Amino acid sequence: MNNNDNYELDKYGHSRVWYLLPIFLGILGGIIMLISLRKKNITMGKIGLVVGIIITLFPFVFTLGLIRGCHSEFLSISQCDWFKI
Numbered sequence: 489m490n491n492n493d494n495y496e497l498d499k500y501g502h503s504r505v506w507y508l509l510p511i512f513l514g515i516l517g518g519i520i521m522l523i524s525l526r527k528k529n530i531t532m533g534k535i536g537l538v539v540g541i542i543i544t545l546f547p548f549v550f551t552l553g554l555i556r557g558c559h560s561e562f563l564s565i566s567q568c569d570w571f572k573i
Contacts, residue, residue: 506521506524506525506532506536507521507536507539509521509536509540510536510537510539510540510543511539511543513540514540514541514543514544515537515540515541515544516540517536517540518536518537518538518539518540518541519537519540521533521536521537521540522534522536522537
């Protein structure tokens, strides 16, 4: 019995568990994944890097959207008081 029977493998024999690196470590995890998989499955490595970039940038873009939304004419000042801007 193979130890990898519990994980779905791609055609190159790589597990999708690799995607946990960019999910938890962001860009750094994506770079580690890309370097580790570059010789056998560069496509999976590139996708991992993109996932890492997206997961790293999402909180910044979301926060910027909240801050810019508070300065919108559609929101009242009381809705933005928690920002203390």
